[in-house]
Each structure stands twice: as structure tokens, then as C-alpha cells.
Amino acid sequence: MIVTAPARHVASYRSALRALPGAETRVRVLPGGADRAESTRLAFAAVEPGTYQIVLLHDAARAFTPPATIRAVVSAVAEGAGAVVPVLPVTDTVKLVNADDVVTGTQDRARLRTVQSPQGFTEEVFRDVCGADPVSKLGDAVHTVAGHPNALRVATPFDLAVAEAMLVRDLDQRGKS
DSSP: OEEEEOGGGHHHHHHHHTTSTTHHHHOEEEEOOSSHHHHHHHHHHTSOTTSOSEEEEOOTTOTTOOHHHHHHHHHHHHTTOSEEEEEEEOOSOEEEEOTTSOEEEEEOGGGOEEEOSOEEEEHHHHHHHOSSOHHHHHGGGEEEEEOOGGGOOOOSHHHHHHHHHHHHHHHHHHHHO
8 A cells, every 4th residue: 555645744654554553564655746646646656567456546535435335446446347436426406507606507416426435447547547537537437336425525624523423423333342
């Protein structure tokens, strides 16, 4: 596993990993780039070509992605899909607006999905599209698997509050078993 971290935090990431059995030999922490795309390229450049059949690109902001979702992505790639992404149906009504923020139309939510991570690829496909948004570059060639509500992206104070509540719930459930 390769983790990219802000350069100023690489030492603290490595220190945190020392507490996990086996992590020092299985996880490499590298300084990331200026943005996600550059960090992805740097991580992938550190991998010897042909080392892995399947590449997963995971956003650390989705820390609660269930293992079953990750396994579903890996299985779909292993079964022949070049690129796979977990998705959830859109439940809100989505409106199109113009430059003046005036509603100009409504999207059919039956065909809309929110994208989660990890995104899974064969190594060959990933090397071909490694960059800012590999899923967008592949368009129709990306297969989907069911995502999970727990794989929310923690990006706002509200998201953080939800994540903290999920963590407390999970810790309570573990304590009861």
C-alpha cells in the first residue's frame, strides 16, 4: 500500500503506522503533490510496472468505507472489468441552473449516481488514464458496484459530526459483543 501525505506530515504518518502490526513492511508513505492528481501520479510512479494486477485508488476522506464495498470493487476488476467504482443512487432532485442561478431543467435522478471510492482498475487501464480523474476519462468503460452510505466523504463540519456519530455507534456495538 502506498499512502501519499502532505510533505510536512510524512513523519507523523510514518510514526502512526509503527503502531500497526506489519504496517512498516506493507505500507509506504510518500510526500504527496500539490493536488490529488499529482499525489496519485507520484504514488503510482513508485510502483514497479507489473507488480499488481489490480490498483485501488482510495480517498482517505472516505474512512468508513465498509470492507464489503472494497471487496466488491476488487471482485469486479478480477472478473474482467477494466475500471470499477462504487456508486449510490441520487435521492435528491437535481436541478440544472444557468450562470444567473436560474433553474433551466431537472435531471432524471433515476439515471444519476454519486461516486465513492475506492476506484478499482487493472494496472494497464490505470497506467493509461493515471491523472486528475481517471473515471471521467474512461466514461462509458467504467463499471459500477453498489456503494454504501457509510462511505460518506468527510469534507464539511456536518460530515465530521456524522462520522463521529458513526464511530461512537461502532465502538458501542463492539463493546456490547
